[in-house]
Amino acid sequence: MATARTESMGPMVMGLNKQNGQLRGQTKPLSQSGPHSVSTPPGKMTVGGGALKPGGGTQEGGIRFGDDWKKSLLLPPKDTRVRTSDVTSTKGNEFEDYCLKRELLMGIFEMGWEKPSPIQEESIPIALSGRDILARAKNGTGKSGAYLIPLLERIDLKKDYIQAVVMVPTRELALQVSQISIQISKHLGGVKVMATTGGTNLRDDILRLDETVHVVIATPGRILDLIKKGVAKVDRVQMMVMDEADKLLSQDFVVLIEDIISFLAKGRQILLYSATFPISVQKFMSKHLQKPYEINLMEELTLKGITQFYAYVTERQKVHCLNTLFSRLQINQSIIFCNSTQRVELLAKKITQLGYSCFYIHAKMMQEYRNRVFHDFRNGLCRNLVCTDLFTRGIDIQAVNVVINFDFPKNAETYLHRIGRSGRFGHLGLAINLITSDDRFNLKSIEEQLVTDIKPIPGSIDKSLYVAEYHSVSPDGEEEEPPRRPVTTPNQP
Template sequence: MIPTAFATLPLDPSLLENLTSLGYSEMTPIQARSLPPILSGKDVIAQAKTGSGKTAAFGIGLLSRLVVSHFGVQGLVLCPTRELADQVGKELRRLARFTDNIKILTLCGGVPFGPQLGSLEHGAHIVVGTPGRLLDHLRRGSLNLKSLRMLVLDEADRMLDMGFSEDLSAIVASAPSNRQTLLFSATYPESIAAMSATVQHQPVTVKVEAIHDGRAIRQIFFNVERVERLAALARILGHYRFESTLVFCNTKKETQEVADALTERGFSALAIHGDLEQRERDQVLARFANKSVSILVATDVAARGIDIKELTAVINFELTRDPEVHIHRIGRTGRAGEEGLALSLVTAAENRRVAAIEEYLGDPVPRAELNTLTMPSSAPLEPPMVTLCIDGGRKNKVRPGDILGALTGEAGIAGSEVGRINVFDFHTYVAISRPSARVALARLSANKIKGRFYKIRKFD
């Protein structure tokens, strides 16, 4: 039996103390299997999905190998999207908070080069970023990997799917050959085996079959005609009145069309896809995560890195061709002991996809007819929160505590009325309960935050 207590690992006492304070009492299956070889310095291939605890697995490994007194880039984490890179960066900072003077930088596209160049000039221990921007810094000479001890490729399968193969090869070629390389992937296609052969040395393979408890997710397939899909989706949403729903489409064009059609029907919906500017993507994700938007319509690629803990339901507007991707989609609901609901719209032409999914699951999925769903007479459910956008962020030295203080102090808003606060480089998004939103907007607009006025906007 594999030990699951973090205390059984050869970790620094301050790191163990921090893990305890963060509520990390027992290792998840992927952590229990991957951390021993990672801590012993071996290359590792780990098959793990979002929500499995993989970030803490390689994060603990990264922090354990750092020589804090040496101010050079010793750890590099590559992610397919900025959202995932931001998420990984935040988690690494949480894991490192009991260790003094560790600097972690996030370098992604879609933001100006200047501030990143300034940050790199001051040095860093760990860099997290997307392949394109990291390669740009390497070519400019602003990122130096001569001190690199550990390279992590997070969601490597998706980076290959998104066409980053050449960028990855160029980055790896810039890294020392004696580094440790960790490769994390949700799936294990031949392309991953080929990549491992070129970037790793005698890797240990770790695979955890049951990432999500299937019993926590109730699946239903709804029989529909192709021309009825939009009406069917609206009927499902109107019947269940979910507070937080992720709707999957197979194309970028479809995501925007579906989100627009739902908005026209009175639903609170936004789309996320590759054609959005980075600031728009940040805004959409912040609004969905803080419960000021009820429905997010996404493609599989755009949804990578989105990890919403309280996701009520997942709806497949159209089935994916890959059963593994289907399992990955629905695994985003039903977490933290809560039952999740995964609903799929299925036409007669998709019966082969249904058969492949049921074969992969080892069980049939219940079918239902739309006419069994009752439609309420009331309007679509209104999100409980409203998002305020402040035109100031991390680069303006704005911190969540400054916003919370301005709201609960000068503005007189109860702390219980303030939701999630997301601080980006030049913007901050804060969730306010709907009844308090107007007062919060007026008070923040009329008062200074850290000694200066900022433009405040409200998103409904």
């Protein structure tokens, strides 16, 4: 995974566009490289493709026997940042060890995925065997790849019906997962992937499902609507994945999920992935899963690369404190959490008045504006994003190295998912919590539940705690010893 590094962006005073959560005026894009700098266009997504030609294009006939297929891959820049044991503590397996189709391997390597992470090592062979899985692993350690790789490997292109469904709790996560699916399946020769979520045109989905679709990535309400209308035929689905399964099994969704499962074939495979699981998962497992293989890589709950601090402030001091953090921290991109949609908009307006580039996003915005904000922030058009807990689920933006809880969350689960937006895939991140007197007991409770240490914020934060340090790479491509000082990035948020 490659980092998104940024050019210097001076303070910019802009007017807040009330409709779409973005700012009027020009923003200078943050230069990005690697698999996570791709565009995530809003709307429905489909994919076709073939194998690479030696010159980098595609051809119908695929790669001839004897070709050195790895030489023709269009690989992203190598990510040489130091990683924590959250993703490096593996058994040493390679993706080739799982007998995957060569065309799928090509897509995996072109994503910049060099070797399986621990959750991928544990999950991929079991999922390929057809067995149900209950997998628990930390945020940002490769859960999407853990289920998408076996899912795409098992798609039969000769069959023109829906063979796999991925359920996710938010629209943004649906778009992200579908984009990853499209990228890693682009050489498979015609896998059709569709994202469908609430808030988009139902008629467009109906027309799309009139054509061939192999994989549907959906939010529960929309896919159930399409199933009940007889448009999405899921009776031959062989695999159903529940990403962020704890949220999907909460009171908000569990009735919908049960309803969806009732339309599936009896022999289907169900895979559950999450960082946390509620007690209710036991009831769901006993009812719907057949002797599931359980994976638990959660010896500790928080990511090793995230350093956590708190600043004790009054409510009136919060904006001033935030301004001070902006001026002193070395921010690539930051996500700032508030506890209500109203406070999100008010804070975003305040940040722009202070002269910093800022977008905002929350659930009450029109879907097209949510898509645009998500797309533009992911692609580095803005340094700071203010949001509600809408953005805590699975969103993977590699450039985010700072998370700020402007409003402290009410429970440990929300806190865990929020801070997990930084420190993705074994990299470094910083979580700063603005704590008022009303939050002090909650802070202690969350520390105890997560068995973690949230320290008082020091006068100066060591950049090596959250700014990526890189290995140098020798001319033959081998990693050398890492430098003793962190690579510098712009100081201005």
